[in-house]
Amino acid sequence: MKTIKIHDAGATVHVELNRPEVRNAIDQLMVDELHTVCADLERNPKILILSGAELPSGGIFASGADISQLRERRRDDALAGINSGLFQRISKLPMPVIAAIDGFALGGGAELAYAADFRIATPRIKIGNPETGLGILAAAGAGWRLVELVGEPLAKEILLTGKVLDAAEAMAVRLVTELHEPDQLIPAAFALAARIAAQEPLAVRLTKSVLHAPRSAHPAIDELAQGILFESEAKFERMQAFLDRKKQKGATK
Incomplete structure (x- = not known):
């Protein structure tokens, strides 16, 4: 891999x-390499943590799409959904995705973060979508994910005025859920991943699928997913372990 590091x-x-x-900045090669990561995680589901390599001047998640490439793209490129297809694939990965954001997450970088299930950050986060200032729109998910995440009034302010949120603003609207100092960001992401990994993997996968299902699919999809889990060995094992611990605790009183 030339544009990403995998651990x-x-x-x-x-x-x-x-x-x-x-x-x-996200260029075509980075898109291609992230598709390769997605293909592997679809075959072998794992929790994904996304972060940006730190610059000498400080942290950065992603400054956006690579403007030198973006400038040359035309209508057919837009219709191909180069970034939106990748971010949609990331959002649909079987296991949760954590965006660990230090510094700027702008344009396509912000849209990549919006596609994650969790966003945690450092106090120096700056996140937003300045696309209209460049004569384009945020077409890789911000136009609908941001409304779901922060509500329509703030989404319009970000998308139509180019407003960039700082850490306090992002926390206030729960766009990010945790703040950590830069040297603690990745350990915090792994701590969050460990809490997810402690749950039953199939239950996590099906819960994520149910959460992402359209409103019209409920409650049928909930019941189907629960039916699968009700037959799983892990359900019986975990519930029996819970009852055993409760019984043991009662016996020691």
Whole structure:
């Protein structure tokens, strides 16, 4: 891999965006390499942590799409959904995705973060979508994911005025759920991943699928997923272990 670094840690894979010379801007090669990661995680589901390689001047997640490539793209490129297809694939990965954001996450970088299930950050996060200032729109998910995440009024302010949120603003609207100092960000991401990994993997996968299902699919999809889990060995084992612990605790009183 030339634009990303992959660190496999058992139940979790940590992928660093690694184009520091252009502030981790997302280019076609990075898109292709992230598709390769997705293909592997679809075959072998694991929790994914996404972060940006740190620059000498400080942290950065991704400054956006690579403007030198973006400038040359035309209508057919837009219709091909180069970034939106990747971010949709990331959002649909079987296991949860954690975006660990240090510094700027702008444009396509912000949209990549929006596609994650969790966003944690450092106090120096700056996240937003300045696309309209460049004569384009945020077409890789922000137009609908951001409304779901922060509500329509703030989404319009971000998308139509180019407003960039700082750490306090992002925390206030729960766009990010945790703040950590830069040297603690990745350990915190792994701690969050460990809490997820402690759950039953199939239950996590099906819960994520149910959460992502359209409103019209409920409650049928909930019941189907529960039916699968009600027949799983893990359900019987975990519930019996819970009853055993409860019984043992009662006996020691």
